[in-house]
Every structure is written in structure tokens, then in C-alpha cells.
Amino acid sequence: MGTQGKMGMWQTGCLSYGFAIGSLVLFVxxxxxxxxxxxxxxxSVKVCTETKLGNQKVRLLDTAALFAGQIGFWKSExxxxxGLLQSLSPAHLETVLAHEQGHYYYRDTFWFFWLGWIRECSSWLPNTDALWQELLILRELRADAYAASRVDNLLLAESLLLVVSFQTQSENNFSSCAEIFCAALGSSSEGTRLEQRIEALLNHQQQFTNAQPCSQYWHNFLLALLPLITVLFHQ
Structure with missing residues (x-):
């Protein structure tokens, strides 16, 4: 539309162009x-020793801390x-693997990479951090529900408590990327968040166990694209 066009009733100019280009550069x-x-x-993951637990390939992190997580993008590892292998019984370890399989099934590391980028771009908005924390807990609840449909939910709750209790005593090598690039059992497990996850496991809630895509999610996604209608008002 050029610098002489209009958007609705407002006149555009070089200043608006500069602001738009500057914003795009910042986002990139x-x-x-x-x-x-x-x-x-x-x-950091690639330097860890690769081994197998049953039929599943895993990377061994040389630390006494209790840690298990999917790290990566689309095909996470x-x-x-x-320390986790030495501290948990085979039954508890099975629940941890089931939880992490849930993260892999839903490709949480991939989607949260993009959501994390949106978070960075909108960090100046007042409710960005609150929405981010809600997304994290919903991610963990979904992975918990996925695991609870395959293993004993009480054992999974016990494993969660064990992992979280040891996390307060030591830190893992991936703490700096835990929210975006790492989907771990102990993520979003502080205070009321932990209580919420434990309560959901004890009640064996099933609201996230349906692995089939829901048309309602796509409706919400299309609703989020409504601002693109403003393009029609550019002249």
C-alpha cells in the first residue's frame, strides 16, 4: 500500500514502516x-553415553541428581x-519412561520451542508469564494422563514426588533450557503446580488421554487468526 496508504481511518507513513521492520528484525x-x-x-546431549532401556534408546547423564527428560526439537532424545537409574525401582522407572513417552508422542519440545519464541516476542505484555506457566502445567498434566493410561497412576505420583524432592538438592546440566527445549518429569512442579499434578494422578483424570486430534483445537487455532482480517482494511 506504500507510505501514502491508509489502514482504516489512520494514515500510514515512514515511521510506521520503520517500526514494523524493526519489530520483525527483533523477532528474527x-x-x-x-x-x-x-x-x-x-x-550437550550428544556427548552423553547412549544405551538402551528395554527397547528404548536413552542418553545417560553422569550425575547423581534425579533427572529424566526429552531434549531436542521434533525428534527429541x-x-x-x-542417579535416577540407581534410585528408582524398575516399577517406578517404568512410570517415568511412560511419562516421557507422552512428551515424545505430543512432540512437546518442538511445539514449546515455537511457543517459547512467541513468549519472548510478547514478554512486554502483562499476562505473558502467567499464560506460559499455565501452558507448562497443561503440558505436564497431559503427559501425566498419557502415562496414567499405561501404568499405575499411584506409582507415577510417587515417582514424581521422588524426582521433585531431589531436584531441590541439586541441579541438572539442562536447567537453563528446561522450559523450552526439555520436557522433564519434574517440570512445573513447584508449590500448587505439584499439588495439582498429584491430585490429578490420584483422581486418575482422563481429560487429556484421548490421543486423537480434536476439532475444537483447530477451531480455537482458526479463531486466533482473526486479526489477519485487518489486512482487508489496508489501502
Whole structure:
């Protein structure tokens, strides 16, 4: 439409163009920074020893901390600490693997990479952090429900408590990327968030166990695209 056009009743100009281009450049810089951080986390994963637990390939993290998480993008890798293998019984370990399989099934690391980018771009908005925390707990509840449909939900709750209790005593090597590039059993497990997850497991809630895509989600996604209608008002 050029610098002499209009958007609705407002006149556009070089200033609005400069602001738009500057915003796009900033968003690209944030995306590149997140991509670099993700690449660094993947490099950290690759140096870990690869082994098998049953039929599943895992990377062993040489630390006494209790840690298990999917790390990566679309095809994430499961990383488990030696401390976790030494501390949990085979039954509890099975529940941890089931939880992490839920994260892999829903490709949480991939989607939260993009959601994390949106979070960075909208960090100036007042409710961004609150919405981010809600997304994290919903991600964990969904993975918990996925696991509870395959293993004993009480054992999974016990495993969660064990992992969270040890996390307060030591930190893992991926703490800096835990929210975006790493979907771990102990994510979003502080205070009321932990209580919410435990309560959901004890009640054996099933609201997230349906693995089939729901048309309602697509309706909500299309609703989010409504602002694009404003393009029609550009002249």
C-alpha cells in the first residue's frame, strides 16, 4: 500500500514502516538466539553415553541428581541420569519412561520451542508469564494422563514426588533450557503446580488421554487468526 496508504481511518507513513521492520528484525534475532540455545542443548546431549532401556534408546547423564527428560526439537532424545537409574525401582522407572513417552508422542519440545519464541516476542505484555506457566502445567498434566493410561497412576505420583524432592538438592546440566527445549518429569512442579499434578494422578483424570486430534483445537487455532482480517482494511 506504500507510505501514502491508509489502514482504516489512520494514515500510514515512514515511521510506521520503520517500526514494523524493526519489530520483525527483533523477532528474527530472538528466534536465532533460541535456535542457538537449542543447538547447544543438543550438543550437550550428544556427548552423553547412549544405551538402551528395554527397547528404548536413552542418553545417560553422569550425575547423581534425579533427572529424566526429552531434549531436542521434533525428534527429541530421552536423557536419564545415572542417579535416577540407581534410585528408582524398575516399577517406578517404568512410570517415568511412560511419562516421557507422552512428551515424545505430543512432540512437546518442538511445539514449546515455537511457543517459547512467541513468549519472548510478547514478554512486554502483562499476562505473558502467567499464560506460559499455565501452558507448562497443561503440558505436564497431559503427559501425566498419557502415562496414567499405561501404568499405575499411584506409582507415577510417587515417582514424581521422588524426582521433585531431589531436584531441590541439586541441579541438572539442562536447567537453563528446561522450559523450552526439555520436557522433564519434574517440570512445573513447584508449590500448587505439584499439588495439582498429584491430585490429578490420584483422581486418575482422563481429560487429556484421548490421543486423537480434536476439532475444537483447530477451531480455537482458526479463531486466533482473526486479526489477519485487518489486512482487508489496508489501502
Amino acid at each position: 534475532v530472538l528466534l536465532v538466539r533460541l535456535t542457538y540455545q537449542g543447538w547447544q542443548s543438543l550438543r 530421552l536423557v536419564i541420569s545415572k
